[in-house]
Amino acid sequence: xxxxxxxxxxxxxxxxxxxxxxxxxxxxxxxxxxxxxxxxxxxxxxxxxxxxxxxxxxxxxxxxxxxxxxxxxxxxxxxxxxxxxxxxxxxxxxxxxxxxxxxxxxxxxxxxxxxxxxxxxxxxxxxxxxxxxxxxxxxxxxxxxxxxxxxxxxxxxxxxxxxxxxxxxxxxxxxxxxxxxxxxxxxxxxxxxxxxxxxxxxxxxxxxxxxxxxxxxxxxxxxxxxxxxxxxxxxxxxxxxxxxxxxxxxxxxxxxxxxxxxxxxxxxxxxxxxxxxxxxxxxxxxxxxxxxxxxxxxxxxxxxxxxxxxxxxxxxxxxxxxxxxxxxxxxxxxxxxxxxxxxxxxxxxxxxxxxxxxxxxxxxxxxxxxxxxxxxx
Numbered sequence: 001x002x003x004x005x006x007x008x009x010x011x012x013x014x015x016x017x018x019x020x021x022x023x024x025x026x027x028x029x030x031x032x033x034x035x036x037x038x039x040x041x042x043x044x045x046x047x048x049x050x051x052x053x054x055x056x057x058x059x060x061x062x063x064x065x066x067x068x069x070x071x072x073x074x075x076x077x078x079x080x081x082x083x084x085x086x087x088x089x090x091x092x093x094x095x096x097x098x099x100x101x102x103x104x105x106x107x108x109x110x111x112x113x114x115x116x117x118x119x120x121x122x123x124x125x126x127x128x129x130x131x132x133x134x135x136x137x138x139x140x141x142x143x144x145x146x147x148x149x150x151x152x153x154x155x156x157x158x159x160x161x162x163x164x165x166x167x168x169x170x171x172x173x174x175x176x177x178x179x180x181x182x183x184x185x186x187x188x189x190x191x192x193x194x195x196x197x198x199x200x201x202x203x204x205x206x207x208x209x210x211x212x213x214x215x216x217x218x219x220x221x222x223x224x225x226x227x228x229x230x231x232x233x234x235x236x237x238x239x240x241x242x243x244x245x246x247x248x249x250x251x252x253x254x255x256x257x258x259x260x261x262x263x264x265x266x267x268x269x270x271x272x273x274x275x276x277x278x279x280x281x282x283x284x285x286x287x288x289x290x291x292x293x294x295x296x297x298x299x300x301x302x303x304x305x306x307x308x309x310x311x312x313x314x315x316x317x318x319x320x321x322x323x324x325x326x327x328x329x330x331x332x333x334x335x336x337x338x339x340x341x342x343x344x345x346x347x348x349x350x351x352x353x354x355x356x357x358x359x360x361x362x363x364x365x366x367x368x369x370x371x372x373x374x375x376x377x
Contacts, residue, residue, distance in 0.1 A: 003034045004372060005105035009098070009122055010114035013041035013059045016049040017208075018289055019137050022186050023114055024051055029187070029365045031056035038101065042094070042118050043067065060101065062094040062121065095124035102127055110372050116148055119155040131375045134159040135184075139307035140172035142284040153178070160375050165287040168308035182371070185312065186287045187364035188296055188356060195298025195353055196273040198345050201232040203335060204275035204299075206268060206290050209240030211283070214304065216242070216249060217328050218281035223253045224332035229339040234279075235260045237271055272297040276345055277338045281331065282306055288313070295319065295356035300348035302334045313359075319352035 008023050023039060031037040037057035043066040051059070071087055098121060102111065109130040113119045119134055134156035136143055143149045153176060156162045163184045164170040170183040203222075207213045215236060222234050236246075236259065243261070250259050265271045268290070272278060278294035280303040287309035294301050295313070301320035303310055304327075314320035321337065323330040338345050 002108060002373070002376075003036070005109035006030055006035045006037045007040060007101065007105070007109065007111045008037070008114060009040045009042075009111060009118045011042055011117050012045040012048075013039050013061055014048045014051050015041075015045040016047040018286065019114055020045070020049055021189060021289060022137070024049070024055070025187060025189055025361070026112075026365075026368070027057045028055065029361055030368065033365065033369070036106075040098065040101070040118075042121055060097075062097055067091075067094075091121060092124055095121045098122060098125035102130055105130065108372075108376060110375075113159070116151045116155055119159075120151075123155055131161075131372070132159040133161045133163060133371075133375075135163045136169075136173075137165065138286040139284060139309060140164070140169045142286070142307065145284075156180075161371065166308040166312045168312075184367065184371070185309075185359060185364065186289060186292070187361040188292050188359040189289045190269055190293050190296050192296040192353060192356070193269065194273070195349065196275060198276040198299070198342075198349055200274055200276055201229075201339075202235050202275040203232060203277045203279055203339065204235045204237065204271060205279050205281070206237040206265070206271060207280070207282070209236075209238045209242045209246055211242060213238075213240075214281040214283045214326075215246050217283075217304075217326060217331070218279060219246065219249050219253060219255065219259070221281070221328040221331040221335065222255060222259065224329060225335040225339070226255065226258045228336050232339055233258055233260055235262050235271075235275065237262050237265045237268075239264050268293055269297055272299050275299055277302060277335065279331070279335060280304065280310075283325070285310055292356055292359055295352035298349040298353040300338055300345055300352055302331065302338065304331065313356075315355065319348050319355050321348075 008027055010023055027037045027039050039057050039059045041061045043063045044061055071084055111127055111130050111132045113122050113134045136152055162178055162181045167183050170181045173181045209215055272294050278299045278301045285307040291301055291313045301314050303322055304325045305311055305322040306325045316322040321334040323334055
C-alpha cells in the first residue's frame, strides 16, 4: 500500500467528544500503517483530551485563540464593509499556513476535513495536486436543522468525496444534488475484551449532560421503569450544562434513591462492564461511539432510533432494542424487558459482541486506504 502524507483538518486538534476521539483514533491507525499524518485544528480546544505524551502524528493549531464569527455586513456595504474585509484578511492569513503545509507534502497527499467549519479555511488554501475528502459526522436530519446544512452544500460540493456515516445518510445528500457522496462508518474505538458478566443491577448511560443527549427523556422513562424493577440503579456518567436541571428533575420525580450521577469517567470500558444494560436517549446522533463500546463489552443496548447511525449499529431484537425517538414509555418498556429477563440480556449481549466486529479498526482503515487509491486514479 502506498505511503502518503495525510492531513486531518477539524475545528480543534484535541477537543473532547466524538469527532475528536474519532480523529485521534484514525490518525493513529493510519500512522500505524506507515503514513505521515498531521492533525490540524483551526482553534484551541475548549475541553482538551489527552493525546498522550508522544502521539504518532504531528499537530498544528492555526489560531492561538478561537477567532470571532464571521461578521454580518452592514446594509448597502456587503463585502466592502471594513469589518467583513478584516475578517476575510485574517482567514486568508491563517489559510496561507495551510497552503504551506499542503505544498510541502509529497505527491498523492490526502486532506480529510472532519468538520465543515474547518472547511471554510481549507477552501481558501491551495490544495492543488491533493485529494480533499469532506466529512459530516452527524445525521442528515440533524444537519438539516442547523446552519451546517447550508454550509455542507456550499463548501463540500466540489471536494473529491463527501463522506456521510451511513449509506442512508449518503443517499439523502445525493437527493440534495450532491454528486460526490459516499459513506464511511466509524471504527470500533476499543478492542473487545472481557465482557460484562451482566450480573449487576445497573443500567448505565454515558454522555454529555446536554439537551441533545436527552437525559431528561431518560429520567422520564426511568420514572416508569424503576418501580417495576426494584433494586436496579440508573448510573449516569457525564457532565455538562444541563446537570443542575437534571438533578432537580430527578428529585422532583422521586428518583434520587435509584439514580446515581457518577460524573465523567476516564474508564468507559470499566463503567460498561460494571453494568448489565446500556441506554442511550439522544435526540440526535451521528454514529455514536459509545454504542460501539457498549457492544464491545457485551452489554445489550436500549436506544432511541434517532439516526441512521444508531440502527446501523444496533439491530432491533437481535443485539439490542430500539424505541421510537422521544417515546419515553417505549424506552421504559425496553428497559424493563432487559432488566427482568437475564436470558434476554445474555443472548443480546453475546450477539452484540459478535456483530460489532464488523467495525474492527483494521477493516475500517483498509476501507480508507482503498478510498485513497480509488480517488488517485
